[in-house]
Amino acid sequence: MTTAAPTSSRDLPHPERTEIRLEAVLHALSDPMRLLVVRELAADGDELSCSHFDLPVTKSTTTHHFRVLREAGVIRQVYRGTAKMNGLRRDALDDLFPGLLDSVLAAAARQAVRLGGS
Amino acid sequence: MTTAAPTSSRDLPHPERTEIRLEAVLHALSDPMRLLVVRELAADGDELSCSHFDLPVTKSTTTHHFRVLREAGVIRQVYRGTAKMNGLRRDALDDLFPGLLDSVLAAAARQAVRLGGS
């Protein structure tokens, strides 16, 4: 259910819903880059390719961050051709930790306003 | 406001409310030991001494964890005689990140039930 039929043959390891740990999720979200990615994913709906994000790090590092997010159970990644599409695992997170993701997103938005000014 | 008159002469550096960063809070809560401490603090009201906690680590490490929590703005520490009392900074956290702490605590409680069974 959680893993739809992949458009490509390559498959990626995702943690089962019961394998997701709060500490891992919090740790994944505690990195500025990853928090930025999650905020953008939440804002733009889902299904965004890795290359859509213009992070101030190399592609190697970007790959690393996406893997951390996937292995923590925060995002779901599916290959579609050469692109790798990313989507928030809202269903699993909201089921396991109700309100957590929204609180973090709201907190991040508030802090962005508070610090960035814009 | 946030810093009451200390019972002892020794004083501890706490971040101002505006200095508290979401990433730092999430990182502080992403450690199992520290999450345990915060859960106990939230359950037992506030004003618990460091020695009250029976963590499976040495006292040096315990001191380290409490300092991380304090420097992230999660707890407030005040000396009272030889003891160091610890309390959650609920006011600051709820003001900066409404609902975040409660979501994390609820998520931790849910996960404890889900995993521990007891």
Place this chain on the structure above:
DNA sequence: GCCGTACTACGATGCCTATCGTACGAGTCG
């Protein structure tokens, strides 16, 4: 079949951190 694009794998590096042990300072109580 070949090339370009998208992403990965692997090794290296430097920093951060969780942990410990020991030695020390601060405060309380006899």
Place this chain on the structure above:
DNA sequence: CGACTCGTACGATAGGCATCGTAGTACGGC
């Protein structure tokens, strides 16, 4: 004062991790 308790400071250590660069793999289009 002296001893004891609570917590700190400092050094050491080992592991983790964010970052990079380069070389390589998968896929789609020409």
